Amino acid sequence: MSTYHLDHLQYLETEAIHIMREVAGEFERPALLFSGGKDSICLLRLAEKAFRPSELPMPLLNVDTGHHFPELNIFRDHRAKELGSRLIIRTVEDAIARGISTPAPGEVSRNRLQIPTLLAAIEEFRFDCCIGGARRDEEKARAKERFFSFRDSFGQWDPKNQRPEIWNLYNGRLNPGENMRVFPLSNWTEQDVWEYIRRERLEVPTIYFSHRRLCVRRQGQWLPVNQLVPPKPNEEVRELVVRVRTIGDIISTGMVESPADSVEDIITEIAAARVTERGSRADDKSSEAAMEDRKKAGYF
C-alpha cells in the first residue's frame, strides 16, 4: 500500500476490532449475541478478525423468542458450528414455563418477554459483558447509546447518566452484578453493513433475498403467512415477491416487495430507499419512545 489511508469501511472495521479486543482485555466473562441476522453476521466476522487464530474468547448467546423465522435459526446453528464456537440458546418458552417471564393476558408478542429471558441468561452464566450488533442509525434512542453501555444490576439503561466516552478510551469497570452492553457497530449504517457483507463475501440467510411468499396485509404491512400469523377472513392475502430488510419476530416483521436477489441488488435498493430499515418493524411504532422504554428495561 503506497498511501496510508483507510476508506470508510476499513475505518469502521478497525474501530470495531479495537472494541472487540477491549472487551476481551477488560472483561472476565463476555458473550456475543448472535441471532443469525445481518448485523450479528458482521459482528462474527469482526470477532474472527480480532481474535484468530485463537478461538473466539466468548460464547455466542441467542434468546429464542419461539417466533423466529426458521430459516434464521438454521443459519444461526450452521454458522456457530462452522466457527467452532459454543452457542448458548435460552428460550422465551422456557422462561415462561419457569415463571421468569410472565405474559400479560392476551399478550402474543414475545418482544417484551425476551427481556427477562435475556437478563436471566446473563445471571445464569454470570456474563459481565454482552456484545450486540445494534447500530445508532437504526432508531433515535439508539442514537444516544454509547459503545460501552453500562447497565445496573437490574439490566437497566439510564440515558441521563451515561459514562462519557472520550477518544477511544472505554471504561469497562464494574461492580458485582452490574454488566456492560457493547456495540462495536455503533457507527455503522445499514448501507455499511451490506457493503461489508459484500467486501467480506459473507453468507447471509436466504430470507434477505427476493423470494415468493404468501403474505397478509395487516396494519399497512405485508406479514408472512404462517402458523402464528393466520389470515383472518376479511384480510387480503397475496403471493408476493418479497424479502426482509430487518428481521424481528415472524409475527411483526414486514416483508418488503423487492426483486433484489443479490447483495449487489440489495445495496442498490438501499441506496434508493426512502424508508428506514426499522420502518418495517411494528414493535418500534407503538410509541415515540418505544425503543427507549425497552432499552431502559434491559433490552438491547
Added chain:
Amino acid sequence: MPAEPFPITTARYADVDLSVSPSRAANSEPRSANSPRHPPVDLLRFNTCGSVDDGKSTLIGRLLYDSKSLMEDQLEALERSADITGGGQVNLANLTDGLRAEREQGITIDVAYRYFATPRRKFIIADTPGHIQYTRNMVTGASAANLSIVLVDARAGVIEQSRRHTYLTALLRIPHLVVAVNKMDLVGWSEERFNEIRAEFESFLPRLDIKDVKFIPISALLGDNVVDASVNAPWYPGPTLLQHLEAVHIGSDWNLNGFRFPVQWVNRPHNPTEPKLHDFRGFSGQIAGGIVRQGQKVMVLPSGNVTTVKEIHTFDGPVAEAFCPQSVTLLLEHDLDVSRGNMIVAWEDHLPGASTTLRANVCWMHQRPLQVGKKYFLKHTTHTVQVVVTEITHRLNISTFDQEAAPATLGLNDIGEIRLRTASPVIFDGYETNRLTGSFILIEHGTHSTVAAGMLFPPTEVVRPENDEFVI
C-alpha cells in the same frame, strides 16, 4: 427534477412555509445515498455545538433533509409527534432529540450521533448539547472529531457559550473549525452584522491554536447556505456548509510519525489443532501512531526489551507494513514477556516519554469535585494504573481564557491543569503530538464513574534505553 417540497414546518419559529423558500431552488439533485458505483472514499466526523436556541438540531435536520438523507417514515414519525405534542407543528429538532425527557423539555441532554452520506463522503455527526451543565458531553462528542461547527445566533452574536465551545475545540485539538453564523434571516442578511461577529471571533482566535477556521452565514431554518447556496447573501462568495464539509482536507489528521502500539490482548491459541499454531504468540492491538514494517526493530515498554517484528499478522494474511489506526497482531522474534497495557514502539526514533509524574489539562466531568490527594484509576491507551492527584496548578476561565492559580478543587465542567503521580510508569506522548497516546480518563474508585478527560503535556524526558542492558 424539481425541488421536493419541504412538508414540515418547525416549532421554533412558526408560520414559515419552508416549501416556498426561494433559497432552496438552486440544487435539487439527490445527494443522499451513495451509489454503489461511487463508494465514498473517506469518512469525516464532526460535531455541532452552540447554546440552547442557536438552532443546532434544526441545522442537523436541515443537513439531513436537504441532502435527501431523511426517510419517509422518519418524517412520518415527526409528523406523528407534532400531532400529539406540537400542536400540529413539526420540529426538525425532534429528529435528533431522541429521548422522552429531551422532547418534553425541548433540550438535548446527551450526545446524539447521526449518519449521512453524499457521493463524496460519509459523515458522522455528534450533536452535542450547549448547556453549561453538559459540557462533558461536548468533550465526549468532539474528542474524535475532525471538525467542529460552532453555531452563533446572528442576533445574539458571540456569547460566553461561543467562546467556551471555541476554546474546547482548540483544547481538544480538533483540526478544523467552522463558525456558522445562524439565523441570518432574522438580521436581514446583514453583511455588516456578519462581519462584526467574525471580527469578534478574530479578536480572540489568535490566543487559541486553531489552524483552519471558516466563517459561513446561514439560515438553518430556511436552508440558506446549508446544502444549497443562498440567494440572500450575494456578498458571501464562499462555499455552503455542506460543500465545505465535503471538501475539507482530512488526509493528515492521523499521526504517522513514531510507531506506537498499545498491546490490547495476547493472542495465544489454547488448544490448537494445527501443530504450527503451538508456538503462535501474537500481540494484538490498534496502531496508535506511525507505521510498522516486518523486520523492523522495536522496543517493548516499560521493560525496554528490544526485538524485531517477525510478522504482521491479520485475519486476511500477513502484511509487510501497517499504519495508524489499523488493527493488527504482531509476532516478535524473541519470546518476551509482553502483556496488555504494554506498549511496543519504534526503536530509536521518536521515542515516547516514560514517567510516574504527569502534567495534564483535564476537563472535570462529575458532580463530585476533584480532590487533591485523592486516588483514582487512570486509563491511558490500554493501560490502567492507580494515580494520585498531587496538585491543581490552574483553573482556566474558558470565557476569558485567563488562568486562576492554585484553586482548591475543580468542579463539574471545570478545565484545569493538574499534576499526577502514578503507581507505575506511563508511556506517553504529548497530546499535541498524538491524541491517542496523549490522552487519558480518570475513573473514580467504588462508583467506577468516568470523572475526567485528560490531555497530557509533552514529556520532559523521553525513554532512554541503555543499550547493553536492554538489548537481548
